[in-house]
Amino acid sequence: MIAALRYGVRRVFDVAERGLDRLAGPALNPLAQLGALGFFLFWIVAVSGIYLFMLFDTGVENAYASVEWYSTRHAWHAGVMRSFHRYASDMMVVVMALHLLREFSRDRYRGARWFSWLTGVPVIWFLYMSGITGYWLVWDQLAQYVATTSTELLDWLPIFGEPIARNFLAPSSLSNRFFTLLVFLHIAVPLVLLFMLWIHIQRITRPKVNPPRTLAALMMLALFAVSVAKPALSQGPADLARVPSPVGLDWFYLPLYPLADAAPGALWGLLAAATVMLAAMPWLPPLRRMRPATVDLPHCNGCGRCVEDCPYDALQLVPRSDDLPYALEVAVDTDKCVSCGICTGSCPSSTPFRSVGPLVTGIDLPDLTFASQRERVHELAKVSDHKVSDQSPRLLVIGCQHGAAGTRTDDTLSLPCVAMAPPSLIDYALSRGFADGVVVAGCAESACYNRLGVEWMQQRIAGERDPYLRSRVPRERILSVWASPTEGARLDRELAAFKERLATMTESQSPAEAPAIREAAS
Amino acid sequence: MSMPVSVPRLAGLFVVLAAVMAFAAIFSDAPAYRQIPPGTGVIKFSFNHSADRAKECRRRTPEELAKLPPNMRRPVECPRGRRGIVAELTIDEKTVFSGEIPPSGFAKDGPSQIYRRFVVKVGSHTVTARLRDTPRTEGFDHERTEAVTVVPGQSLALDFRPEHGGFVWR
Numbered sequence A: 001m002i003a004a005l006r007y008g009v010r011r012v013f014d015v016a017e018r019g020l021d022r023l024a025g026p027a028l029n030p031l032a033q034l035g036a037l038g039f040f041l042f043w044i045v046a047v048s049g050i051y052l053f054m055l056f057d058t059g060v061e062n063a064y065a066s067v068e069w070y071s072t073r074h075a076w077h078a079g080v081m082r083s084f085h086r087y088a089s090d091m092m093v094v095v096m097a098l099h100l101l102r103e104f105s106r107d108r109y110r111g112a113r114w115f116s117w118l119t120g121v122p123v124i125w126f127l128y129m130s131g132i133t134g135y136w137l138v139w140d141q142l143a144q145y146v147a148t149t150s151t152e153l154l155d156w157l158p159i160f161g162e163p164i165a166r167n168f169l170a171p172s173s174l175s176n177r178f179f180t181l182l183v184f185l186h187i188a189v190p191l192v193l194l195f196m197l198w199i200h201i202q203r204i205t206r207p208k209v210n211p212p213r214t215l216a217a218l219m220m221l222a223l224f225a226v227s228v229a230k231p232a233l234s235q236g237p238a239d240l241a242r243v244p245s246p247v248g249l250d251w252f253y254l255p256l257y258p259l260a261d262a263a264p265g266a267l268w269g270l271l272a273a274a275t276v277m278l279a280a281m282p283w284l285p286p287l288r289r290m291r292p293a294t295v296d297l298p299h300c301n302g303c304g305r306c307v308e309d310c311p312y313d314a315l316q317l318v319p320r321s322d323d324l325p326y327a328l329e330v331a332v333d334t335d336k337c338v339s340c341g342i343c344t345g346s347c348p349s350s351t352p353f354r355s356v357g358p359l360v361t362g363i364d365l366p367d368l369t370f371a372s373q374r375e376r377v378h379e380l381a382k383v384s385d386h387k388v389s390d391q392s393p394r395l396l397v398i399g400c401q402h403g404a405a406g407t408r409t410d411d412t413l414s415l416p417c418v419a420m421a422p423p424s425l426i427d428y429a430l431s432r433g434f435a436d437g438v439v440v441a442g443c444a445e446s447a448c449y450n451r452l453g454v455e456w457m458q459q460r461i462a463g464e465r466d467p468y469l470r471s472r473v474p475r476e477r478i479l480s481v482w483a484s485p486t487e488g489a490r491l492d493r494e495l496a497a498f499k500e501r502l503a504t505m506t507e508s509q510s511p512a513e514a515p516a517i518r519e520a521a522s
Numbered sequence B: 001m002s003m004p005v006s007v008p009r010l011a012g013l014f015v016v017l018a019a020v021m022a023f024a025a026i027f028s029d030a031p032a033y034r035q036i037p038p039g040t041g042v043i044k045f046s047f048n049h050s051a052d053r054a055k056e057c058r059r060r061t062p063e064e065l066a067k068l069p070p071n072m073r074r075p076v077e078c079p080r081g082r083r084g085i086v087a088e089l090t091i092d093e094k095t096v097f098s099g100e101i102p103p104s105g106f107a108k109d110g111p112s113q114i115y116r117r118f119v120v121k122v123g124s125h126t127v128t129a130r131l132r133d134t135p136r137t138e139g140f141d142h143e144r145t146e147a148v149t150v151v152p153g154q155s156l157a158l159d160f161r162p163e164h165g166g167f168v169w170r
Ligand code: HEM
Pocket: A034, A035, A036, A037, A038, A039, A092, A095, A096, A099, A100, A103, A108, A109, A113, A116, A117, A118, A119, A120, A121, A123, A124, A127, A197, A200, A201, A204, A206, A207, A208, A209, A449, A450, A451
């Protein structure tokens, strides 16, 4: 059931993401960097908050007046800052919800990724507490509503001595001390939130915490436009002798407040159940994955390329433990490894051209070895050779199990990530005549299941990242298709077109013409 | 990695972002929510008051005193526990609350606390509050009846303040 839900959500994301890819390219696609946008919005909220705090009167008698004063008399700077503060906070909820759904739909929350997911759960709570305490400070009618309903809700829990809602019983019961406590909370809780966000990204390498500048600038511009068009305003001063009804609610932060009025117990039950359910998600059911990467020391010289490329911070260079004349060797943190195999693709020892002895590389997945990759290339070539009637070009498809090629198992070298295949394997397949063309079919560009695999593969083929695809390899015989599982039809179309192109290629472009054997390659 | 993106495309992306942002701005204070129906107000019934002790204070006998360490020889022994408070609230002859409110705290020595909210129609209402905080088993120690006129959206609070002579409207 959960799998079906994942797939459904994924379809929606795919449609939206491909649309935005077409509009602005994957690099600027906001849906491809929701986490980074979340951080960016946090900084906007923090800076605008500090600005407003300098103009804010923290006493309950003057709080409202000070907010009114800066949002009307100083609308052009403080007023804009107030709108930035509010709308960026609301956007954080939007971005967080999308980010959660997206990680869920791409199944990036189970297995070794449980950590990112689980640490995301308290982030939700702290974000909400940050927002709710913020609305309280304005001490307008919404603040009054938030204050009374929040305290009534808290009083439902048998933890406080005196019912704290009594602080808002009547105008005379209001205490400045209580209000000051809230001002303090509205600063402290966001700091805890930031700390939780920092923990949240601890187990991934190169977490994307900053959106590209162009996207950041457009976001600020959009925020500014909306702030000018619809400035954030107060809703009349609080008056404890009156019930603030009707009151305009912030439906991002307060959607459950009506339920709190009606049935506080039910709301607590709902929140507790949702939190437990969310926290348990990575194990519902647990991900069954291959064993983590293992190192073969005789083939590792401690070059550190795999450490550079691992997206999950699972590799580390450590002092040599054997007698080989190198300073370092690599060690795998098996708890963090997600078995993506990207490290195998980075290792200079991963060269299929070697013909003596068993094919072993420096770092490998025990359940899907590099040797088995090469065998599969041979096997697929044989299969296409046997199709005698078929004169069409033979393709080697290197397919990611999480992308559009995930379901093609019979004619594909199926890997947990296309970047698990070292570029020399492409060279090998073409120069040894095992295929007339190689297709690299990975995840959609903005949605790599293993975060960095697509990028690494693109850079390797472009000759920008170690290990390079050698320049002698005819690039016109390589096709990259970045497509998600819901885009199988596009993959089929591109494959067919590629075959046609290959069929028309002249002999001189044919790999058979390429110098036959290059034992010393790589 | 990033390729230059043309201005019309950037403008398109801006429109998308602005639309999402406008969505956020619109739902940041609308639609409005009504906590209570039009033509009503609220009466809150709340107090924080300690009833009499559950057991009477008792004068210790000289023998008992002698047994105690010298620094604890207080002549009167008062058990800390409090009784519950029996309270009742009627609005226009209808009893909207009636019950015993237990003392708070693990040792049952804290004040009895209540906080209830009642939505009432606009207009005048006769409100009677009664409370028993002494060992008596019947009747009440404090009672107040008052005709109040509720205007739309009004919030009235009925508190109990012995230092102000019992039930007070706030
Ligand atoms: C405003 C709040 C949040 C912010 C700013 C945020 C930020 C981030 C960032 C920057 C990353 C790294 C992305 C990358 O470089 O690949 C990330 C990853 C992740 N986040 Fe969040 N996050 C937030 C809330 C959440 C929540 C509520 C959840 C779910 C409960 C969650 C689940 C995840 C998961 C599972 C990953 C790991 C993805 C992977 O392993 O490929 N996040 N987050």
